[in-house]
Amino acid sequence: MDRLGSKPRLATIWLGGCSGCHMSFLDLDERLIDLAGRVELVASPISDYKDFPHADITLVEGAVANEEHLTHVREVRKKTRILISFGDCAITGNVTALRNAFRVDDVLNRAYRETAAVVVGIPSGNHVVPKLLPRVRPVHEVVHVDYYLPGCPPPADAIWQLVLELLDGQQPAGDVRRFG
Amino acid sequence: MSVKTLQIDGKMITGSDGDSIFTVAWEHGIHIPRLCHIGGISDVGACRLCLVEVEGQRRLQASCLTPVQEGMVVHTDTERLRAQRKLIVELLMAERNHVCAVCVANGACELQDLAMRLGVDHVRVRYRFPSLPVDLTHERFGMDHNRCILCTRCVRVCDEVEGAHTWDVAGRGAGCRVITDMGQPWGQSDTCTSCGKCVQVCPTGALFSKGKTVAEMEKDRGFLKYIVTAREKGQWIG
Ligand code: SF4
Ligand code: SF4
Ligand code: SF4
Ligand code: FES
Numbered sequence: 407m408d409r410l411g412s413k414p415r416l417a418t419i420w421l422g423g424c425s426g427c428h429m430s431f432l433d434l435d436e437r438l439i440d441l442a443g444r445v446e447l448v449a450s451p452i453s454d455y456k457d458f459p460h461a462d463i464t465l466v467e468g469a470v471a472n473e474e475h476l477t478h479v480r481e482v483r484k485k486t487r488i489l490i491s492f493g494d495c496a497i498t499g500n501v502t503a504l505r506n507a508f509r510v511d512d513v514l515n516r517a518y519r520e521t522a523a524v525v526v527g528i529p530s531g532n533h534v535v536p537k538l539l540p541r542v543r544p545v546h547e548v549v550h551v552d553y554y555l556p557g558c559p560p561p562a563d564a565i566w567q568l569v570l571e572l573l574d575g576q577q578p579a580g581d582v583r584r585f586g
Numbered sequence: 587m588s589v590k591t592l593q594i595d596g597k598m599i600t601g602s603d604g605d606s607i608f609t610v611a612w613e614h615g616i617h618i619p620r621l622c623h624i625g626g627i628s629d630v631g632a633c634r635l636c637l638v639e640v641e642g643q644r645r646l647q648a649s650c651l652t653p654v655q656e657g658m659v660v661h662t663d664t665e666r667l668r669a670q671r672k673l674i675v676e677l678l679m680a681e682r683n684h685v686c687a688v689c690v691a692n693g694a695c696e697l698q699d700l701a702m703r704l705g706v707d708h709v710r711v712r713y714r715f716p717s718l719p720v721d722l723t724h725e726r727f728g729m730d731h732n733r734c735i736l737c738t739r740c741v742r743v744c745d746e747v748e749g750a751h752t753w754d755v756a757g758r759g760a761g762c763r764v765i766t767d768m769g770q771p772w773g774q775s776d777t778c779t780s781c782g783k784c785v786q787v788c789p790t791g792a793l794f795s796k797g798k799t800v801a802e803m804e805k806d807r808g809f810l811k812y813i814v815t816a817r818e819k820g821q822w823i824g
Contacts, residue, residue: 491708499715501687506713544708555707582705584701586687
């Protein structure tokens with residue numbers, strides 16, 4: 407396994423997920439302080455960036471549900487050395503992909519017309535809200551993934567173990583957590 | 587009863603004539619993975635997770651259906667078998683809609699546990715995302731085809747233990763489903779006695795008791811041993 411530099415560049419992104427995986431990341435609690443000393447956090451869902459910066463490790467939360475997710479994750483892949491599919495939505499589609507059993511139009515009509523108190527139109531592909539893909543896809547269906555962290559959300563201990571192994575330049579032990 | 591001596595994973599083991607490799611292995615602490623086998627009802631070889639290598643035979647054998655023979659040399663945990671089993675679990679997960687996070691059986695599911703044990707951290711085949719019904723017409727139980735792995739445990743327990751034969755299998759390939767009676771909604775079944783045995787043996791969240799929500803459906807399989815002992819030994823002991 408390649409050694410990372412003295413201060414590896416870490417990024418996290420949030421696609422079609424509920425942010426629960428990021429919450430679990432924050433559950434690292436005081437370990438976040440150790441982590442801050444060891445990495446440079448170059449991008450996260452609350453940082454502003456126009457172009458995704460180059461990163462050594464990127465955690466990808468969420469499934470690929472719309473066109474923006476698709477272009478974003480492709481760019482991230484190009485600029486990341488080690489990409490981790492982070493949580494069940496990224497790995498299986500999970501709750502985000504529940505809509506895959508239905509047609510996109512039916513799903514949008516259901517949410518924004520049939521069940522809406524006030525119908526203002528359908529916010530998909532209107533140049534403000536990105537267009538939904540016909541089918542929600544797991545991250546590894548669209549880009550190469552290096553490691554997987556299952557769980558909804560993955561427990562903080564599992565995140566810590568994998569991140570530390572990568573930072574220490576070890577081959578991850580590959581202890582698999584269960585889905586769900 | 588005659589006794590057979592064989593080797594499983596390098597251990598010399600004896601089993602009774604007529605017992606399967608699977609049963610004899612488990613009796614000796616060798617836990618071959620399985621999803622369709624459950625002690626107390628017949629075996630059908632539906633899931634193929636219990637495949638083993640038998641020396642001298644080119645094809646893998648379903649250990650739940652293969653009787654022990656004198657001098658057999660069996661391997662239950664080789665690289666080739668691990669790869670096969672992993673792929674089988676991935677295919678099962680891709681075939682229907684398994685969304686563990688919102689499933690009644692989350693945390694108490696044989697498929698989910700097996701995926702973890704076999705190191706399945708993602709599914710390499712494409713998910714099919716089929717559109718499947720949920721039958722909630724029965725007064726006490728529900729059936730969610732999204733979670734069914736077609737192991738037919740429900741079919742066999744209902745027929746062989748309860749004697750009702752409410753469940754059966756209809757259709758082929760991707761259209762294959764378990765059905766109640768002649769395909770009527772479960773709640774309209776004339777044969778179902780509402781005993782709940784099918785629900786308890788189902789390895790996944792496909793059959794559940796109504797009123798159970800996410801991660802609440804734990805199954806109790808103790809009854810099966812109790813009934814089988816009563817049948818075989820004529821005694822009601824657990
Ligand atoms: S049946 Fe098991 S594997 Fe399928 S969604 Fe439910 S918990 Fe997960
Ligand atoms: S509840 Fe009992 S009788 Fe009814 S389908 Fe299930 S096993 Fe058969
Ligand atoms: S309903 Fe449950 S027991 Fe019946 S075939 Fe499906 S998974 Fe097996
Ligand atoms: S346990 Fe033998 S085939 Fe399923």
